Structure formats: structure tokens, C-alpha cells
Amino acid sequence: MKNINVERYIDTLKKDGYVIIRNLICGENLKALGQELETYFQKTPQSEGVFWGNNTKRMGRIFSKSIQSRHLATHPVILEIMNAILGPYCERIQINLTQAIQIAPGEYEQTLHRDDELFPFPKAGAEFMVNAMWAIDDFTEENGGTIVWPGSHHLETSRQAPENELVPAIMKSGSVLIWLGSTQHAGGANKTSVSRTGLTISYCLGWLRQAENQYLAYPPEVAKNFPEQLQDLIGYKVHRPNLGWYEGQEPDLLFHDRPDTLAAMDLFTPELDALAQEVVRARIAAA
Template sequence: MSSAVDRHAATLARDGWCVFGRAVEPRLIAGIEADLNPRFAATPLCQGAFYGERTKRFGSLLTRSPMIERLAMHPMVLDIVEQMLLPWCERIALNLTQAIEIHPNALPQLPHRDQDMWQGPKGGLEYLVNVMWPLTTFTRENGGTRLWTGSQFDQNVPALPEDEAVVPVVVPGDVLIFLGSTLHGGGGNASAAPRRGIVISYCLGWLKPFELQWLVYPPQVARHFSPELAALVGYVQHRPNLGNVEGQCPSILLGDHVPDHLAAVDALRPDQAEAAAMFVRSQMGELS
């Protein structure tokens, strides 16, 4: 398992994307698609040139199908994502869960890098990793995801020739993983049937996510999640003291009773805790 994670992570770092074949059983994907069918049918087409006016999108997938947790918490996928992101944060966070249906005659999507939603410096760190789970087989003809291999290394280039894009063929059960710094876009659908997929993305734990997780999964919803999933959607502090509620871990909101009065409790990195303790000791020494 460790060698497979390292191999896929190395490919992801080198090419900007990788395919992890047969990550889950196809019947799991079929069950998820069955759960999502009514939502696909009821969701209107998007508006705007970026989202695509022949495309449907909807989020909040952890409340749409109980099986989505199996994808969001896939151990090997999380290990690969953490190899890419943990150098720049203490813990990763869920950035987005979104179902996408590209209809026949849809145009190709504008090539873009998802990290550009944040206006921080680019090139020295990764902000997010995208994980695409196909519900139907992705091909070039039906609008499979276009990727520009190696584009993560020159992020000042806003576009590259269309004929340099690759479109991996991925089937239900496979997973396509690509960096937020990789130039990509949905393809145009020249087939007679819609192309369906799920994207689950993970970002640095200190970023504001694309999909505002705490509103999408408020405490009355998140208290039914496993502790690990609740932490991933944001019910945990990111040291030092980031994302707290009255100075405490926001997981306190998931209990049966939230006290009206709480004591703020430090949540510092070890180096910060030691620096603070040393300062207090020095001050105590001056007073004695």
C-alpha cells in the first residue's frame, strides 16, 4: 500500500496528474450514481461561460449519498493528497464535493488552474489537490477532463496549445487525481449521452474552501459524521488557534450540549507552545 501511494504521488508531482486504477469497486460507484439520479434530473443547467451552459453541477454530496464518505475518506487517496499538501499545513481540509454532468454539444471548458481562486503567491507551494471519480467512462469524445502534463511547473503561462492536452480514459472505479496548479478543463461533449463525474477536492487546512463546508454541513448534520470526517469538513482547529469557537475546538458544537461559557484553551504548535512557556518562565523569574 505504501509503495503504491509513493508511486502515484511521484507521478502526480512529476506530471501534475495521475490515474489510480480500480480504486473502488464499480458497484459502489453505481450505487452512488443511483442515489444522485434524482438530483441530476432536478438540477437546472449552469449559467455562465466558466461553469458551462450545457453542464449541470451540484454540491453538498455528503448529504446526497451516504456512500460518498467512502470516496472522501479513501485511505490511499488521502495519503497521496497529504504527501502533496502537508509540507504547507498541519492538516488538510475538504474543499469541495461536486457532481458534474456534461451534456451533448457542450463546449470545452476554459483551461484553468483551480488554485487561482486564491490570490496568494504561486509556484512555491500547492494549495489543493483535485480527485475526480467518474460515474460514466471519461473519453475525449464525451468530454473527459483535459490535462496539460507538466503545466504545474510554469504557472505564469495562462494557456497552452489544445493539441498538447491529454484526456485519460478512466472508468467507474478508477480515480483521476490532479494538482490545483495543473492546467485543465472539462472537455466538449461530442457524444450522444451525458458525461457524469464527481470531483472531491482537498486544500490546505488554513484556507477558505471553495464550498463553505460549515454552512453546507452545519453542526446538526456534521454531528452524525465520523470524527475523522467531521474534522475534514472543518470541525477541528488548525494550529495555532485557527478556526476556533470561543477559543476551543469547533468540534464542541457537535455535542449534545454546548456550554454558554467556555474557557479559551491554547491550541499551539509545539514550537509555539515552548516559546510561550519559556516567556512565562522568564517573566516569573523576573517577578520572584
């Protein structure tokens, strides 16, 4: 792997609300990824609606459609960045959604938005989600490269930005654009004669509802074949304390067994566990 100064990317992401990491994947892996996605794009109808676009194809459930995408989701550089931004607000981060996006010639510029508008709750300075957009094709100003409003994560939500403040994320195939859920951005208009393909892998705080229902996208009989790190990110691990259990236990037990009844267990953080034990000890001592 390239020697990458991740700290520098994290600093830029916090300051500008977005960052581009150039050429993070290349060669055979990149080619295979493009081919895996293209096979499904050929069968996928156009999306519908003014936000998702009528001249765009969008498909989810990407970890089932592309083996390469599983490596991208757990890329150590990406996870270090995601954990740096989201880690302070949760016990573990999780996948929010996967969406491959193919913007066809003639598509209009998308409405400016913040992706974290999904979560209608005051954010109090916290980040709730962060997106990674992998460029499958080169992203240019003309072909629908994502448009970002730098610094907008500090501003009020607006559907319009001063024209000279919008920046197209120009990047070569194999690069990745990362932006905060609070950064205002949009898919660009495609003014060329060929489509632009990108793959979004979005991450969020482990205690939120995921935009793409991960347990329906990857039920246990599917997810059991994924690498363990990806299984955990999808959500087959409890967010401690006690969020997301199956019969009071870790949901990844379903990869091996499906017992009819189970003992419910405390699924606490070590700190909470120690505190709970301390309370009981003190009660016993006082009795």
C-alpha cells in the same frame, strides 16, 4: 483494498501535475454512488455561465446527498496523496469543495484554467489545493473526459495550450484522476449522445477559505452524523495555532453541546505550546 504503491502515484503527480489511479472503487459501492448522485441530478437545473457551462449540471453539498461519497473523501490512498502534497504547508488539510459534474451532449470544452486561481496570492512553489475527480461513468476523449496539460504546473498561466500537449484523462468508471491546483486543465467537450458524470472532491491547505462553504453546507446538526474523520476534514477542528475556533474551543464541541459561555483556551501546536511555556518559565525564574 488493493495493494497500491502510493509513492509511485505521488511521484507521478509531482512530475506530471496529474495522475490516474485505476479502478479504486468498484461493484456495489460504485453502483450505489452513481444512483445516489443521479437521484439529485434529475432535480438539479443546468449550471449557468461560460465557465461552469450551460449544458452541464453541477451540484455541491455532496456528503449530504451521497453516503458513498463520505467514504471516497476519506479513502486512505487519497488522503495519503493529499497529505504528501499539502501537508508540508499546513497543520491539517481540509475539504475545499465537493462538486458532482454531469456534462451533457453538446457541451463545449471548458476554458483552460488552474483551480488554484481561486486563491489570488503568489504560491511561491507551494501547492494550495489538489483535486480528485472520481469517474462515475467511463471518461473518454469523446464524452467530455477532463483534459489535462501535463507539466503545466511549472508554466505561466495560459488560456491556450499547444494542441498536441493536451491529454484527455481516459479512465474507466471507478477510477480517479488527481491533479494539482496549479495544473492547467478543462472539462472536455461532450460529442456523444449521453452525459458524462464525475465527482470532484477537492482538498486544500487548512488555513485557506474553502471554495464551498462547508459550515453552511453541513451545519453542526448535519455534520454530527458524519464519521469523525470527515468532520475533521470539513473543518470542525481548529487549525493550530488558533484558527477556526468557536468561543475559544474546538468547534466540534457543537456536536454535543451549545453552552452559552465557555473558557477560551490556547489552541497551539505542541511546539508552540512548549515555547510559550518556556518563555513564561524563564520570566518567572528571572523575577
